Amino acid sequence: MNKQYDVVIVGTGVAGLYGALQFDDNTNILVISKRNAPLSNSSLAQGGIAAVLDRSNDDPRLHKEDTLIAGKYKNNPMAIDVLVTEGPADVLKLRELGVEFDTDENGKMLSTLEAGHSRHRIVHHKDFTGKAITDILIATAKKKKNIDFVEEALVFSVDKADNGFYLGILKDGRVSQVGCSYCILATGGIGRVYKYTTNSAIATGDGIALAKKMGATIKHLSRIQFHPTAFAAEHNRERFLISEAVRGEGAVLLNCNGQRFAFDYDVRGELAPRDVVSNAIMLESAKTSSEDFYLDITDKQPSFLRNRFPMIYERCLDEGIDITRDRIPVFPCQHYLMGGIDVDLMARTSIDRLYAAGECSHTGVHGANRLASNSLLEALVFSRRAATDIMCRMQRGEQGTLGNAPQLTSPQGVPLHKGIRTEIRSILQSCYFVIPKPELFPDSLKRLQEIDKDLKATNYELTSDYIEAKSLAAVALTILEEVTAKQNAGEEI
Numbered sequence: 351m352n353k354q355y356d357v358v359i360v361g362t363g364v365a366g367l368y369g370a371l372q373f374d375d376n377t378n379i380l381v382i383s384k385r386n387a388p389l390s391n392s393s394l395a396q397g398g399i400a401a402v403l404d405r406s407n408d409d410p411r412l413h414k415e416d417t418l419i420a421g422k423y424k425n426n427p428m429a430i431d432v433l434v435t436e437g438p439a440d441v442l443k444l445r446e447l448g449v450e451f452d453t454d455e456n457g458k459m460l461s462t463l464e465a466g467h468s469r470h471r472i473v474h475h476k477d478f479t480g481k482a483i484t485d486i487l488i489a490t491a492k493k494k495k496n497i498d499f500v501e502e503a504l505v506f507s508v509d510k511a512d513n514g515f516y517l518g519i520l521k522d523g524r525v526s527q528v529g530c531s532y533c534i535l536a537t538g539g540i541g542r543v544y545k546y547t548t549n550s551a552i553a554t555g556d557g558i559a560l561a562k563k564m565g566a567t568i569k570h571l572s573r574i575q576f577h578p579t580a581f582a583a584e585h586n587r588e589r590f591l592i593s594e595a596v597r598g599e600g601a602v603l604l605n606c607n608g609q610r611f612a613f614d615y616d617v618r619g620e621l622a623p624r625d626v627v628s629n630a631i632m633l634e635s636a637k638t639s640s641e642d643f644y645l646d647i648t649d650k651q652p653s654f655l656r657n658r659f660p661m662i663y664e665r666c667l668d669e670g671i672d673i674t675r676d677r678i679p680v681f682p683c684q685h686y687l688m689g690g691i692d693v694d695l696m697a698r699t700s701i702d703r704l705y706a707a708g709e710c711s712h713t714g715v716h717g718a719n720r721l722a723s724n725s726l727l728e729a730l731v732f733s734r735r736a737a738t739d740i741m742c743r744m745q746r747g748e749q750g751t752l753g754n755a756p757q758l759t760s761p762q763g764v765p766l767h768k769g770i771r772t773e774i775r776s777i778l779q780s781c782y783f784v785i786p787k788p789e790l791f792p793d794s795l796k797r798l799q800e801i802d803k804d805l806k807a808t809n810y811e812l813t814s815d816y817i818e819a820k821s822l823a824a825v826a827l828t829i830l831e832e833v834t835a836k837q838n839a840g841e842e843i
């Protein structure tokens with residue numbers, strides 16, 4: 351593959367693909383995914399995208415206010431302004447590209463309500479909005495002559511060259527290199543650093559680990575969102591999400607005694623922001639000494655539920671639960687990362703020519719807690735902005751001049767021992783879940799430092815397992831370093 355591109359985009363989620371489609375036809379682009387292109391968190395998105403498309407009963411200022419409230423006012427207001435004012439046009443662009451958002455009989459896009467939103471503003475495609483979007487984006491990008499696709503290819507290194515980058519890629523057990531003038535990291539989240547997560551298998555924080563190694567600023571990695579209502583099946587590591595929209599449509603949350611309790615913790619009840627509902631469940635769990643919780647939406651018409659939530663209906667049926675008749679067992683799990691590679695309003699990282707967009711980035715939009723359905727919007731808006739900025743620079747003649755390529759890494763080495771990833775996952779699950787356990791921080795930090803050191807110092811065979819273990823260790827360590835520093839400074843964790 352030893353070729354040179356104007357832009358290499360790592361990631362085929364919404365951020366990577368939508369970004370790729372913003373460039374003009376003269377820009378030659380490589381888009382890389384470490385598994386098949388559709389496997390991403392984007393494809394899993396259910397609820398939809400938040401955007402103010404109808405100003406008769408809504409306003410971007412209200413969307414901003416809801417985002418600030420959910421984020422505990424720790425957001426970057428300028429980033430939110432960009433999000434809420436520019437985002438609607440990006441959503442309409444998706445529709446132009448062929449994404450079939452649900453509409454009423456007059457063709458008007460339907461909007462639903464989700465937790466934390468003061469208006470109905472979530473547009474959706476049934477309950478598999480993410481797949482509806484990524485299918486179209488993948489098909490559109492694959493038709494473009496200026497975009498090359500490489501799937502099942504794992505980026506394991508990014509090295510700054512004179513005026514660009516060389517990326518190391520592992521594909522089919524072989525190592526190759528590709529050069530580029532600009533690089534956009536759109537590598538998604540970190541869910542796999544937890545034992546239970548809603549995230550897909552690709553979510554191992556590779557882009558964040560690569561950026562950190564290059565010296566890019568990483569911010570607020572400990573701002574992690576736990577979704578209150580993932581389907582509670584002990585045998586699944588990737589937990590299936592029972593979307594906020596189910597509560598938006600009226601589902602109630604019950605404890606092990608069949609009692610509603612969400613209003614005991616917050617006046618917004620089941621529709622309070624995710625962190626509030628997750629906290630309520632954990633506190634109620636301590637109170638009842640039980641981890642058995644349920645969502646109940648059986649008072650709605652079965653035909654409505656089957657039509658509105660076809661995927662959730664089918665997935666629950668696979669687990670023996672008929673949501674039209676049965677209560678759905680739920681419990682919180684890791685869902686989203688608010689922090690990440692720090693970027694400015696044009697998605698520029700602290701390293702010249704390196705950009706980041708989507709869940710791996712930190713724009714400041716989400717603050718301490720993401721408002722539901724704001725992340726697909728963020729991925730669209732800021733990946734477009736990254737592309738715009740790069741094209742401006744290229745038009746000014748700022749093409750990259752690459753020096754000599756670094757020596758190719760040899761894939762040979764000693765095999766990685768089993769159990770490392772499991773150990774990292776159980777460390778974070780034990781000490782930094784919904785309600786942190788600071789008393790476990792010192793030992794957890796020490797062990798993560800040992801694991802990280804070993805993974806860096808030992809000449810392990812270059813496999814995807816090893817590369818991802820290294821990313822997980824770097825991410826977990828950064829999270830614990832951050833919370834330990836906060837603890838030492840007497841700040842709220």
Ligand SMILES: Cc1cc2nc3c(=O)[nH]c(=O)nc-3n(C[C@H](O)[C@H](O)[C@H](O)COP(=O)(O)OP(=O)(O)OC[C@H]3O[C@@H](n4cnc5c(N)ncnc54)[C@H](O)[C@@H]3O)c2cc1C
Pocket residue numbers: 360361362363364365366382383384385387389390391392393394395396397398399400479480503504505506536537538539548549550552556557591685686707708709710722723724725726727729
């Ligand atoms: C179950 C679920 C439901 C959700 N529902 C919603 C919702 O309704 N609304 C909403 O706004 N948000 C939702 N989210 C969040 C949202 O889907 C994600 O935040 C967003 O899609 C992230 O997009 P992304 O492009 O940044 O990353 P992803 O879509 O995760 O894509 C990451 C890409 O990076 C590639 N990659 C990673 N590392 C490497 C590497 N080392 N080498 C090569 N390629 C690499 C992967 O292969 C993948 O292609 C949901 C998330 C989940 C998990």
